[in-house]
Amino acid sequence: MGFLDQWSFLLPGFEAPPAAPSGPSPTGSPRIRKVLLAGQPFDWVLTRSSRKTVGMSIQQGLIRVTAPRWVSIEEIETILVGKSRWLINRHQEWLNAQRNRLEPTEQWAHGASLKFLGQTLQIHLDPAAQQISWDAAGQRLILPLSLQADHEQIRDRVHAWMQQQAKDILLERLDLLAAQAGLQYSRFQISHAKGRWGSCTQDGRIRLNWRLVQFSLPVIDYVVAHELAHLRAMDHSPGFWTEVAKILPSFEEGRAQLKGVRLED
Numbered sequence: 001m002g003f004l005d006q007w008s009f010l011l012p013g014f015e016a017p018p019a020a021p022s023g024p025s026p027t028g029s030p031r032i033r034k035v036l037l038a039g040q041p042f043d044w045v046l047t048r049s050s051r052k053t054v055g056m057s058i059q060q061g062l063i064r065v066t067a068p069r070w071v072s073i074e075e076i077e078t079i080l081v082g083k084s085r086w087l088i089n090r091h092q093e094w095l096n097a098q099r100n101r102l103e104p105t106e107q108w109a110h111g112a113s114l115k116f117l118g119q120t121l122q123i124h125l126d127p128a129a130q131q132i133s134w135d136a137a138g139q140r141l142i143l144p145l146s147l148q149a150d151h152e153q154i155r156d157r158v159h160a161w162m163q164q165q166a167k168d169i170l171l172e173r174l175d176l177l178a179a180q181a182g183l184q185y186s187r188f189q190i191s192h193a194k195g196r197w198g199s200c201t202q203d204g205r206i207r208l209n210w211r212l213v214q215f216s217l218p219v220i221d222y223v224v225a226h227e228l229a230h231l232r233a234m235d236h237s238p239g240f241w242t243e244v245a246k247i248l249p250s251f252e253e254g255r256a257q258l259k260g261v262r263l264e265d
Contacts, residue, residue, distance in 0.1 A: 006134070053068075054066070110241045121141045132157060166212065170212060173217070177225055185204045197209045199227065
């Protein structure tokens with residue numbers, strides 16, 4: 001589920017001229033320009049190169065364009081407008097990723113927020129507390145730590161709590177969907193992988209990333225259904241997605257929410 005997408009193409013009606021010696025690259029930060037896409041202003045920056053095509057991607061909320069020197073600004077903006085839907089969708093994925101990421105050095109503190117089962121909890125440090133507790137009504141996660149605890153202590157306590165919750169919650173959803181679909185897996189494990197939300201092996205071992213408990217049940221159930229479907233199809237062919245739909249007819253909801261979200265440390 002990659003986050004960074006790129007589009008590359010030749011301009012219709014144009015052929016790249018023979019390569020010519022190019023001058024020195026400009027120094028300093030690239031100029032930020034504005035373009036209207038579906039009535040909304042978006043920032044974009046241009047990097048000139050010797051490539052023959054115009055490429056674009058979303059990085060740090062900016063539309064970054066790489067184009068040959070012979071393509072004018074007006075032509076590039078026409079291309080951007082023509083790709084409005086694609087660019088707006090990629091930008092929304094970036095925004096979704098930002099909303100779901102944790103920045104340890106900034107957010108692991110008293111009063112900071114974190115996501116759990118799709119809800120926003122506030123971290124509350126209480127040195128008088130005997131153990132970690134989840135105050136669902138007050139939307140707080142109470143940690144038995146002093147107000148002077150550093151971000152690493154807070155992070156480690158929160159991660160330990162969330163990982164324990166993940167073992168129970170993910171196993172419960174896995175067993176429920178497997179039973180409903182008449183499927184049987186051989187083993188379940190919590191995953192700490194940084195690059196994937198889940199996996200399923202040929203012999204039926206399913207691993208689910210503990211960070212899934214940050215998300216609402218539709219997202220969790222989508223990943224669970226995805227891995228269960230691999231018990232019948234180990235690829236991502238149309239037949240595989242048919243199996244996902246059999247297990248979870250509403251899987252598109254969770255899939256859309258998870259699309260573009262990056263795993264963080």
